[in-house]
Every structure is written in C-alpha cells, then in structure tokens.
Amino acid sequence: MSCLVTAPADAPEIVALLARLRGLAPLTEEEAERVAGLARLPARETAARQELRAEGQSAPPLLLLAGWACRVHILPDGRRQIISFLLPGDIIGRGRPSLAELCSINSLTRLRHVDASSLVTGGEETPLARALRALELQEVAQLRDQVVRLGRQMAHERMAGLLLEFEARLTAAGLASGGCFAMPLTQEVLADALGLSVVHLNRTLQQMRREGLIALKGRVVTLKQTAALRSIADWQPPPRLAG
Amino acid sequence: MSCLVTAPADAPEIVALLARLRGLAPLTEEEAERVAGLARLPARETAARQELRAEGQSAPPLLLLAGWACRVHILPDGRRQIISFLLPGDIIGRGRPSLAELCSINSLTRLRHVDASSLVTGGEETPLARALRALELQEVAQLRDQVVRLGRQMAHERMAGLLLEFEARLTAAGLASGGCFAMPLTQEVLADALGLSVVHLNRTLQQMRREGLIALKGRVVTLKQTAALRSIADWQPPPRLAG
DNA sequence: CGCGTTATTGAGGCCGGTCAAACCATGTGG
DNA sequence: CCACATGGTTTGACCGGCCTCAATAACGCG
Numbered sequence: 001m002s003c004l005v006t007a008p009a010d011a012p013e014i015v016a017l018l019a020r021l022r023g024l025a026p027l028t029e030e031e032a033e034r035v036a037g038l039a040r041l042p043a044r045e046t047a048a049r050q051e052l053r054a055e056g057q058s059a060p061p062l063l064l065l066a067g068w069a070c071r072v073h074i075l076p077d078g079r080r081q082i083i084s085f086l087l088p089g090d091i092i093g094r095g096r097p098s099l100a101e102l103c104s105i106n107s108l109t110r111l112r113h114v115d116a117s118s119l120v121t122g123g124e125e126t127p128l129a130r131a132l133r134a135l136e137l138q139e140v141a142q143l144r145d146q147v148v149r150l151g152r153q154m155a156h157e158r159m160a161g162l163l164l165e166f167e168a169r170l171t172a173a174g175l176a177s178g179g180c181f182a183m184p185l186t187q188e189v190l191a192d193a194l195g196l197s198v199v200h201l202n203r204t205l206q207q208m209r210r211e212g213l214i215a216l217k218g219r220v221v222t223l224k225q226t227a228a229l230r231s232i233a234d235w236q237p238p239p240r241l242a243g
Numbered sequence: 244m245s246c247l248v249t250a251p252a253d254a255p256e257i258v259a260l261l262a263r264l265r266g267l268a269p270l271t272e273e274e275a276e277r278v279a280g281l282a283r284l285p286a287r288e289t290a291a292r293q294e295l296r297a298e299g300q301s302a303p304p305l306l307l308l309a310g311w312a313c314r315v316h317i318l319p320d321g322r323r324q325i326i327s328f329l330l331p332g333d334i335i336g337r338g339r340p341s342l343a344e345l346c347s348i349n350s351l352t353r354l355r356h357v358d359a360s361s362l363v364t365g366g367e368e369t370p371l372a373r374a375l376r377a378l379e380l381q382e383v384a385q386l387r388d389q390v391v392r393l394g395r396q397m398a399h400e401r402m403a404g405l406l407l408e409f410e411a412r413l414t415a416a417g418l419a420s421g422g423c424f425a426m427p428l429t430q431e432v433l434a435d436a437l438g439l440s441v442v443h444l445n446r447t448l449q450q451m452r453r454e455g456l457i458a459l460k461g462r463v464v465t466l467k468q469t470a471a472l473r474s475i476a477d478w479q480p481p482p483r484l485a486g
Numbered sequence: 487c488g489c490g491t492t493a494t495t496g497a498g499g500c501c502g503g504t505c506a507a508a509c510c511a512t513g514t515g516g
Numbered sequence: 517c518c519a520c521a522t523g524g525t526t527t528g529a530c531c532g533g534c535c536t537c538a539a540t541a542a543c544g545c546g
C-alpha cells in the first residue's frame with residue numbers, strides 16, 4: 001500500500017480535485033492517497049439527457065470526472081428551471097441527505113463518474129471532511145448567487161455572472177485558462193438556468209459578443225473583458241471559508 | 244440537574260423548537276434538556292432594520308425567539324434581493340461556516356434571540372446533531388424553491404409559494420393555525436424577496452384577495468384556499484429527510 | 487394633530503415572452 | 517454523394533407582464 005502513496009495519480013481530473021481540496025484544507029497523506037485511489041476505481045458512464053437521480057432519492061456520492069450535469073426542477077406545465085450546474089471535479093451527494101437529494105439531477109452531456117463513497121467517513125473532524133464541507137458550502141454560495149441573478153438582474157447581467165462562475169469553477173478544475181473554456185450547453189439549457197426564453201438569451205449573447213465582452217466559437221467561450229464582466233454582474237470569487 | 248429535566252421549559256418558543264427538533268430526530272433526554280436550557284439564558288434584543296451580521300462575518304449561533312429577519316444581498320446600484328427569511332424558532336449559524344456566513348443578515352422587525360452555542364457540539368453523530376443538520380437542509384430546500392420561483396414563476400405564483408412556505412414554517416413554530424398567521428413585512432420587503440416592484444406586488448396581492456385566495460387585514464394573512472394556492476405555486480411541504 | 491412610512495392607483499414604456507419561420511450543422515440511410 | 521431528418525441557432529413581428537414615475541390615500545405613532 002505504501003508504494004501506492006508515492007505512485008502519482010496521473011488522471012488529470014483527480015490531480016485537479018486533489019489540488020482543489022488541498023486549497024480548502026491541508027489533507028493528510030492518508031487522505032490524499034484516499035482521493036488518489038479514486039483514479040483506480042472503475043469509471044461509469046451515463047448518456048446525455050438522462051435522469052441521474054430522481055428528487056428525494058438517496059444514492060452513494062459520486063465524483064464527476066467528465067461531462068456536465070444539472071439539478072433541475074420541472075413545473076407541472078413543463079416550465080423548467082435549472083437550479084445549479086455540476087461540473088467535472090464536482091462531488092454529487094455527501095453520503096447523507098444534502099442538496100443532492102433535494103432536486104432531480106440530469107446529465108447534460110455524456111458523463112464519466114466514479115463512486116466516491118470512500119471519501120466520506122464518519123463524523124470525525126478530519127481535514128478531508130472539512131474540505132468536503134467547504135465544497136458543499138461553495139454549492140450553497142452558488143445557489144445564493146443564482147437567487148440574486150434571477151431576482152434582481154437583467155438578462156446580460158445574469159449571463160455575465162453565470163459565465164464568471166463557470167470560468168472560476170472550471171479553472172479550479174484545471175479545465176479553463178485565460179478566460180477560455182468549453183461550455184457544452186445548448187442555449188435552451190442556458191435559458192432555463194437564467195430564467196429567460198431561448199430567443200431572448202440568444203439576443204443577449206449576441207449583444208455581449210457585439211460589445212466585445214465575450215467570444216463564442218462552437219462551444220468554446222472566451223471571456224474577453226473579465227473586469228467589465230465582473231462589474232456588470234457584481235460577481236466576486238467565492239470566499240475561501242474552510243469549515 | 245435531574246430536577247430540571249422534569250421541569251417544563253415553559254417558554255412557548257422553546258417548546259415549539261423542541262417539538263420541531265423531535266420531529267426530525269428522537270432527541271435524548273440530555274439533549275432535550277440542553278434545548279430547554281436555552282429558555283433560561285438571557286435573551287438579547289435587536290431593533291428593526293439592523294444589520295445583524297455582515298456577509299462573511301463569523302459569529303456564534305443564535306436561536307431566534309421572536310421577530311423576523313432575512314438574508315439579503317444588495318447590488319452596487321441599490322437593487323436589493325432578499326435571499327431567504329428567518330422566522331421565530333430558526334437557528335442562525337451553526338458554529339462553523341454555513342449559509343449564515345454567506346449573506347448579510349438584517350432584522351426586519353424587532354428581534355429577541357439567545358445564544359445557541361450550547362446546541363452545537365463537536366462532530367459526533369448525535370440525534371441532536373442530526374436534527375440540526377435536517378434544519379439546515381430545510382433552509383437549502385427553501386433556497387431551491389426560491390430559485391424556481393424567481394426563475395420560472397409569475398408574480399402570483401411566487402406570492403402563493405412564499406405564503407405557503409411561511410404558513411408551513413410558522414405552523415411548525417406554533418405561530419400559525421388554520422392558514423392564519425401574522426406576517427410583519429412591508430410590501431417593499433415582499434417585493435424584494437420575490438424579485439418584483441412594490442407596485443406590481445401590490446396589484447398582485449389585490450388580485451389574489453379579489454379571487455378569494457387569501458385575506459389580508461393589517462399584518463395578518465389568512466390562506467383561504469390552500470389547495471388552490473398549492474396548485475398555483477406547485478408547492479409541497481418540505482420532505483422529512485432527517486440526516 | 488401632524489408627519490413619516492406604507493399602501494394604492496394611474497399612465498406610459500420597456501424588457502423580455504411567444505409564435506413562427508428560416509437558417510445551419512450534423513448525421514443517417516439510400 | 518445526395519436527400520432527408522433532426523436538433524440547435526438566428527431573425528422578425530407582435531404582445532404582455534412587469535417596471536418606472538408620479539401622485540394620492542391611508543395608516544401608525546409621537
């Protein structure tokens with residue numbers, strides 16, 4: 001087992017997760033190894049547009065290795081609201097009732113994920129447990145931002161805020177650099193997240209492109225004027241409240 | 244000390260809190276006594292319209308005995324979004340970073356509260372800890388509902404949903420019965436919570452009165468057609484996910 | 487009673503919704 | 517290699533829910 005400690009976990013997703021967790025709490029060697037061990041677990045795949053978990057349904061925690069998913073709520077008449085997004089490197093569920101159990105979770109693209117049960121231990125106050133709690137807290141902070149966006153911001157402000165959130169999260173996951181990243185979402189999904197119609201979202205996006213705030217080629221976004229976007233969206237990087 | 248166990252904690256707020264917690268997890272005698280003990284602590288008061296806590300600021304947990312407060316976010320140009328409400332019987336903060344640290348907390352009325360540090364212990368997996376976690380989870384569920392309201396519902400649907408949430412929470416706190424309760428909020432506060440202008444909120448409220456869905460005298464609300472309201476708002480009572 | 491806050495009402499305008507069609511990329515099977 | 521189907525993007529025209537501005541009525545309180 002000790003030989004495994006020194007063996008680098010070369011899967012880039014795991015490396016990124018490890019870096020992210022270490023930024024939240026100083027993991028012990030044993031814990032770091034536990035995280036690295038996820039790389040050797042069999043990865044599962046889920047197709048796009050599948051219901052990964054129904055609302056209220058309990059299931060073991062998952063580490064998302066690749067692909068995007070979302071928490072979603074559908075109104076009886078078909079209106080759809082995306083509550084939040086799940087990106088590579090995110091952990092879904094905590095082994096006990098949490099945000100994961102409160103909404104249905106749908107895959108937006110093809111997903112790759114592994115069981116992350118090995119990360120959640122009992123109630124001991126370990127560094128890893130603190131890091132995971134901090135991760136959970138970041139999700140709640142995203143929810144708060146989402147409320148502000150939907151409640152009091154204009155279309156372009158909402159879009160700016162969401163893009164900045166994506167950039168920050170993907171950068172933390174090692175999937176963005178220089179404000180440039182892949183965003184495998186249709187405009188309909190963006191509209192359902194931002195509480196807008198597809199048509200208006202489209203026009204908003206075009207306006208922002210015209211103003212040189214962002215660039216969009218295929219599914220690759222580039223934030224061209226991060227400072228301006230931040231000011232538009234009143235967005236600031238998530239606090240580092242380790243718990 | 245054993246004599247205190249049998250002595251009833253006669254403060255009605257504490258009785259309600261105890262009932263609420265017991266509904267979430269079967270407390271031990273010692274824990275019930277710990278909760279009841281809060282009644283003998285000195286209560287503090289805070290005037291209306293005060294910033295109880297600034298965003299990011301850490302502080303000991305509080306049990307709200309009387310009065311209403313809210314988490315709020317103000318945009319640079321003055322637009323205000325109320326994230327969620329804090330009602331009597333709610334616990335603010337958990338002794339470690341939580342939702343409480345993520346937003347500024349403001350009193351909406353005069354408040355009465357006591358320090359609730361005695362409730363939060365270490366990381367042990369006790370029934371009380373589980374009940375408190377379930378309480379925390381309910382707050383997150385309210386956040387989710389708020390996102391759906393603001394993102395995809397019309398003004399009257401939002402209002403219906405919020406009123407149903409108030410009724411459920413106040414009933415749990417022993418402050419509502421028969422769909423009737425005191426709601427010490429100005430229409431401006433309601434508007435800032437629901438992402439509407441005061442003017443439109445006012446008209447929405449009147450429309451709902453005219454339709455016989457609710458009644459409003461002074462600051463007392465009566466839900467006249469709960470079933471209809473539920474259907475309008477797509478609202479359902481919070482799940483009893485004990486953690 | 488007088489003043490500040492809150493509630494209500496009216497008029498007009500804009501942001502964003504809806505409907506509908508055209509355009510485009512991708513992929514599939516003949 | 518093309519005809520066609522499919523899902524996504526883009527446009528245009530029109531509409532309506534909600535906002536803003538502004539003024540008036542109704543409280544509530546010292």
